[in-house]
Amino acid sequence: MRDQDIPRAGSDIAAEINRIEVYLLTERERSLAREEAEAFAELMPWLLVAQREQVVHHYTRARLEISRHQLRAAAVRAGELRQEYEQRYHILRTRLLRRCTATVLAAFALTAALTATLVLTTCAHGG
Template identity: 40%
Template structure:
């Protein structure tokens, strides 16, 4: 791989890592806010509830991100195919137009002689 591609991939991985850590930290904050609304919990119960809350929230986030990633890949494939067909049509029309202009120019030149 080229260094530019390696750098881009490394930056994308770093961005993903930071975004995922932010997601986990947000789950922790939400778990704390949730358990703060339950003042009757003991410390052990509070920790258990927070642990379960975080685990569930992270699992839901992972599933959502996986679905989004899969859909993005599907769309990329779909639009890559569409773009290839569009490019082929544009090239065909351009070649046809150049051919038509060439034929017309030749016909006019021969007609003038």
């Protein structure tokens, strides 16, 4: 493996870990939705087996759709926040860079002024 391949391999590993996390979270959400559906159907003991299965199926599907909607909304908001934070970071970074530059320039100007004063004073005293 060459050095230039290492960052790519790292991003491949990160992408694979992300896919595994998404899979596990999705499976967990399906499991929770199914458990909720089963608990909901238990509240209706008069249902026939086929009816109960339909209730569980529809409840699970509706619950997963709600979860998808919430995740999409959260992802959109996360993207918006990321953009806002990146803009704010850029503004703050630019402001800091300007202040550092101004400080360095002021230090150079002060050094030049002190040097000039020292040279003039030395020359004036016959030095």
